[in-house]
Amino acid sequence: MAFTNPTTTNKFKAAAIALALFASSFTACKSSMEEDLAPEQSADQTETVVSANDLDPTSEKGSYHLKGHTLKKAFSFPIGAAVVYERLKNEPYASTLKKEFSRLSSESNFKFHMLQPKEGVFTFAKADSIVAFAQQNNMQVHGHTLIWALDGVTPKWVLEHKGGAKEFEAIMKNHIYTVMKHFKGKVTSWDVVNEALTPGGGYVDNIWLRKMGEGYLLKAFQFASEADPSAKLFANDYSQEYGGKKLSKYLRIADEAKAKGIRFDGLGFQMHTVLRVDANMIQQSFVRTAAKGLLVHISEMDVALRYQKPKTFDLTDSLSRAQGKKYKEIVYAYINGVPKHLQWGITTWGVGDKDSYFNRGYAESNHDYPLLFSKDYKAKWAYRGFIEAGLGR
Ligand code: 9MR
Numbered sequence: 001m002a003f004t005n006p007t008t009t010n011k012f013k014a015a016a017i018a019l020a021l022f023a024s025s026f027t028a029c030k031s032s033m034e035e036d037l038a039p040e041q042s043a044d045q046t047e048t049v050v051s052a053n054d055l056d057p058t059s060e061k062g063s064y065h066l067k068g069h070t071l072k073k074a075f076s077f078p079i080g081a082a083v084v085y086e087r088l089k090n091e092p093y094a095s096t097l098k099k100e101f102s103r104l105s106s107e108s109n110f111k112f113h114m115l116q117p118k119e120g121v122f123t124f125a126k127a128d129s130i131v132a133f134a135q136q137n138n139m140q141v142h143g144h145t146l147i148w149a150l151d152g153v154t155p156k157w158v159l160e161h162k163g164g165a166k167e168f169e170a171i172m173k174n175h176i177y178t179v180m181k182h183f184k185g186k187v188t189s190w191d192v193v194n195e196a197l198t199p200g201g202g203y204v205d206n207i208w209l210r211k212m213g214e215g216y217l218l219k220a221f222q223f224a225s226e227a228d229p230s231a232k233l234f235a236n237d238y239s240q241e242y243g244g245k246k247l248s249k250y251l252r253i254a255d256e257a258k259a260k261g262i263r264f265d266g267l268g269f270q271m272h273t274v275l276r277v278d279a280n281m282i283q284q285s286f287v288r289t290a291a292k293g294l295l296v297h298i299s300e301m302d303v304a305l306r307y308q309k310p311k312t313f314d315l316t317d318s319l320s321r322a323q324g325k326k327y328k329e330i331v332y333a334y335i336n337g338v339p340k341h342l343q344w345g346i347t348t349w350g351v352g353d354k355d356s357y358f359n360r361g362y363a364e365s366n367h368d369y370p371l372l373f374s375k376d377y378k379a380k381w382a383y384r385g386f387i388e389a390g391l392g393r
Helices: 006-029 032-036 093-100 125-136 165-182 207-212 216-227 245-260 279-291 317-337 381-390
Strands: 079-083 103-106 140-148 189-194 232-237 266-269 272-274 295-304 343-348
Touching: 079 093, 079 140, 103 125, 103 343, 125 140, 140 165, 140 216, 140 295, 165 207, 165 216, 189 216, 207 216, 216 232, 216 245, 232 245, 232 295, 245 279, 266 279, 279 295, 279 317, 295 317, 317 343, 317 381
Parallel strands: 079 103, 079 343, 103 140, 140 189, 189 232, 232 266, 266 295, 272 295, 295 343
Antiparallel strands: none
16 A cells, blocks of 8 residues: 555655754754753763663663653653554563553554545444553543545545535534544544645645645644544644744634634644754644643654764664763653643654564665664663653652
8 A cells, every 4th residue: 555665654754854954953052042951950860870770680781771660650641652563562562562662553554544444434443442452451542534634645545536515514523423423432533634735834734625725734632623623633743843934823713713713722842853842842842832721732742863873884883872862852841841731742663673664675774763662672772861851869
């Protein structure tokens, strides 16, 4: 299927690289926002020093699990991982999920093309298995995503559908109603729209925009709140964590939703990020979002390393520690920038490095190492930095 072939994957990777470079350009424009930072953001706080006594004695060498601690116990909000249905039977993938995480997203199985590949034909089996796995293990499920504002990931039957605004509104309503009602009570939150805005704050060109105009976005939220009044509804996107025009536009859209009586509960910050990103700036974006009373979800977090390195490189100890430090800074930015009642949680986009979408279709020698667990599911410095923020260290 077009969505999983290597060419498409490479396109995503290219987009991610462009995005990371775009992100890094923001680090140049640090501003007075730093004055507002909580004292916990000091450099000392983000030093990670592993003492052998602290480490879980059952961990293998080079693994930074902490004695008596797991991610899900260390935080007052859910810690999620994006999963791929086909891997749920793999070990230690499954046991790592069960031990450490309290929420699941799915990399692909809840997307439009997966759930309704043909008009009116809904295929829920894989998504249902993910929900069942979550329920058996006391985890929440976050639904990603009802509408992805990109033609490249929209099913052909939608793109080729004849008809105007009315017909497309009916297609949107039927999809959102059918999917959300199917998962009612089992999926607690949804990305209603994904990647709807350009970094400059405009609407991304896509079939829904062309057929229904800009109002398609809040229409989707309206249908979602009707379909499941108890689910929390998010707009999910990349790069608004850097506080540019995209964030401002989402905050205006949230105001507009409020004025129109349409429920719009929060923003998902994907946070596919890189080492040189400034966590202070990210914190400021969280503060601005929370000031509107919106929930804040870090929805797809990973910290890629390749941009600082040649194509092929080893994960050296110093690089690994730097990554741990960056994870810690960003998790602290979340804890300090978002009041408790608006902390919807933090989700990483995969479990072990081998699972990362970055690495799909690439030889192992050319892999990145963006996640909390190594390819053999040992806890990395990234894990250590992440969990230490939860433990207030
Ligand atoms: O990680 C996902 C990959 O497995 C899929 O092939 C791809 C297309 O469905 O989507 C990837 O996930 C993306 C997410 O849905 C939205 N934000 C960017 C993610 C990485 O491309």
